[in-house]
Each structure stands twice: as C-alpha cells, then as structure tokens.
Amino acid sequence: MFNIKKRFEKKTLRNIINQRINGINGINRINRINEINRINGINRINEINRINGINRINNYFNNTKYKTHIVIYDTYPNINNAEKEVIIRFKHTCEKLQIGFLTITNDNIINNEHPLKNINIINIPKNYIDCIISLHFESPKSTQHYTLMALWNPLNFHKDTDLNNVCSVDGYISCYSKSVDDFFISKCNKPVIGYINHTLSEPILDLSININKCFYIGLNWEKLNTLTPERTKILNILKKLEVYNLISIYGPKKIGDIELWKGYRSYIGEIPFDGTSVIYEIKKCGICLVFSSDSHINAGISSNRLFEGLAAGVPLICDKNPFILKWFEDNVFYIDTTQSNCAEQIINHIKYIRENPSVVLKKMENCRKIFTDNFLLDKQLSLLLLNITNKSDSLPVLES
Numbered sequence: 001m002f003n004i005k006k007r008f009e010k011k012t013l014r015n016i017i018n019q020r021i022n023g024i025n026g027i028n029r030i031n032r033i034n035e036i037n038r039i040n041g042i043n044r045i046n047e048i049n050r051i052n053g054i055n056r057i058n059n060y061f062n063n064t065k066y067k068t069h070i071v072i073y074d075t076y077p078n079i080n081n082a083e084k085e086v087i088i089r090f091k092h093t094c095e096k097l098q099i100g101f102l103t104i105t106n107d108n109i110i111n112n113e114h115p116l117k118n119i120n121i122i123n124i125p126k127n128y129i130d131c132i133i134s135l136h137f138e139s140p141k142s143t144q145h146y147t148l149m150a151l152w153n154p155l156n157f158h159k160d161t162d163l164n165n166v167c168s169v170d171g172y173i174s175c176y177s178k179s180v181d182d183f184f185i186s187k188c189n190k191p192v193i194g195y196i197n198h199t200l201s202e203p204i205l206d207l208s209i210n211i212n213k214c215f216y217i218g219l220n221w222e223k224l225n226t227l228t229p230e231r232t233k234i235l236n237i238l239k240k241l242e243v244y245n246l247i248s249i250y251g252p253k254k255i256g257d258i259e260l261w262k263g264y265r266s267y268i269g270e271i272p273f274d275g276t277s278v279i280y281e282i283k284k285c286g287i288c289l290v291f292s293s294d295s296h297i298n299a300g301i302s303s304n305r306l307f308e309g310l311a312a313g314v315p316l317i318c319d320k321n322p323f324i325l326k327w328f329e330d331n332v333f334y335i336d337t338t339q340s341n342c343a344e345q346i347i348n349h350i351k352y353i354r355e356n357p358s359v360v361l362k363k364m365e366n367c368r369k370i371f372t373d374n375f376l377l378d379k380q381l382s383l384l385l386l387n388i389t390n391k392s393d394s395l396p397v398l399e400s
Helices: 002-063 082-097 160-167 178-188 229-243 277-285 294-299 304-312 322-331 342-355 357-374 377-389
Strands: 069-073 100-104 131-134 147-151 171-174 192-195 213-217 247-250 267-269 286-290 316-318
Touching: 069 082, 082 100, 082 304, 082 377, 131 377, 147 178, 160 178, 171 178, 178 294, 192 377, 213 277, 229 247, 229 342, 247 277, 277 286, 277 304, 286 304, 286 342, 304 316, 304 357, 322 357, 342 357
Parallel strands: 069 100, 069 131, 131 147, 147 171, 171 192, 213 247, 213 286, 247 267, 286 316
Antiparallel strands: none
C-alpha cells in the first residue's frame, strides 16, 4: 500500500512538472510567435513606407518645375546659429535662381518644409540631386550623392578626429583662405570646386550715410564665464562706446537662466533668424562693426557680418582681417585691435564719416561694386553649379 501511494505521488509530481514545463514552453512559443509577428509587422510597415517614399520621390521629380536640386546638411537642426542663418539664405537664393532646395539632418532625413519631408535621401537616385553641401565639418558625406564641404572654419577649430569627416567628401568650397585650403587639399587630395562666402543674395539696400549707432551682435561671454583676451577686448570696446551712447547691441537675451546682457542699457534685443531682419537692423543703426576672432584673422576668414553690412549699405568699421584688407582695401575703416584705444579709434572714424560724407559715400560705392561683382550668393552658387556640371578629374584648382 505504501509503495502504491509513493508511486502515485511521484507520478503526480511528474505531471505537475510536465504541466509547468509545457506551460512555460507554451508561453515561450506564444512570445516567439508574438515577436515574429511584431518583426513581420515592422517589416511590412517599413516596406509600405519605403514603397510610399519611392512613390513620393517619383511623383515629385516627375512633376517638379526645378531642373536643378541642391541639398544642405542642417548640422544643428534645433539651434539658431550662424549656420541656420546661412541655410535660410541658401533657401532664398535657390528660390531666386529657380533651384530645388532641400535640407537633411546628419542621419539623412529631409527636414525642411518640402513635399519630400521625412524621406531618407539615400532613397533618392543620384541623378536627381546635383550636389549636397556640408557647411560644417561635423556633417561628413553620408550618402551616395556628390558632396562638397565648405572650408569655413580656421584650422584650430578642427580636432584631429575631424580630418576623416573633411576627407570624406568629393571636393571643397573655399572662402578664399589659402592656408585652410592648402592644408586640407594636401591631407585629403580632393579639389576645390568653387568659392562661396558667408554671404547672401538679398536684400541689397540703398547706400546711405545716416549714423545713429554702431551695430553689434553677439554674446556676452563674461556672463557665460567663457572670457578670452580677445573677447575681453571686444566687451571693453562695447562698454566704452555705451558711455558715449554710440552702440546698439543685439543677440540672444538669455541662455538658460542667464540674462546675457543684463546691465547694458544699449542692449536692444534678439533678431529673428530669417535671413533678412539683421540687414534692416544694421541699416537702422547706420554703421556696422565687423570684428573677427584671432583665429579668423590668422586664417583670413571673414564672417557673416561683413557681407551683412555690405548688403545694408552702411559704412563699415573693421579689424584688420587679411580677407577684408585684400578685397576692400581702404574702402572700409580699420581699427588696430592690438592697441588699447580701440573705442577711441572707432569714435574718430565716426567723426570723420560725419564730416566727410562725399568721400565716405565714394568708399561705400567701391565696396558695393566689389561686393556685387564677387560675393553675392546667387552669383557664387551659380558659378559653383556650373563648375559641378563641367567637373572632371582634371578640373583645375581655381585661383584664390
């Protein structure tokens, strides 16, 4: 009787164990089936999206009025900065030239308001895109399309690890910095295809001498605890000009909880990043201050501000950046930033401009001709696209 009971208990235990195993196996099978269904569902969705994307691509390019398309990497899509302003100016220029315009993120997704928004540009055939342009070395070539990178940054802005990004592209867009061009051509063995500066196509306002204030836009690095000797020098200039009521300061009001220009009565406010508003604000002020970092001076690279001031049609007071010295000679007013009396130099220039309007107007006319002959974005972009159309392995390096 005892043995029968023992065998019954063992059988019952085995049954329980087997039921649990079968239950676990059943759950695992169900989970596996669910996972397979999930993956299949995702694959079906991806395939539907891919087919829809291809249909959208074909529909757009079969019906678009544009024969030429360019793409710009939007390196910092969530930040308003100089690159954002330049991208907007490219957009305006493409509208003027009847060129199709797209922007992509670094993961190749079209992100501007466009019929192809959210499409991965890798799905667009090469022959539909004339050129992809990277404005910053943090956006390397990432598609099969012909890609150029603008060499717009001084060499010391690049880390050693950035070289691969710069070498990844098919060629370069120069801003006339021989030292930067020569370095990357020697390292990467890629050609310069054309020239584009940090410039614009419009608006181009009438020349006038109507001095109200000096225009300055930027950050107050003192509040951000990021002062350097050159930044300290600029802030000292602004403080001295403020005493004489000769400066209007623009730029971000706050970063985080920090009020950047608190305590400056000359601070006006922020300017919209729309590609045009800054030109009209410069015009209101009447004089544009064009300051470069030491790195930009050493590289001979000029920033947006020079071309914005030229477009506004006002007198320019500049540091001795080699690019400005070479192209604009004595048609702008220079200050020697190695001296401690920069504010006094600016005040003296303002006095001269007020007392000699006819002489100054002639200088401004010379500046305007140099600008419109050489540096309008629509002209520079048109020449670049012509060079791309005519590109070959034996394309000569353009004269700098």
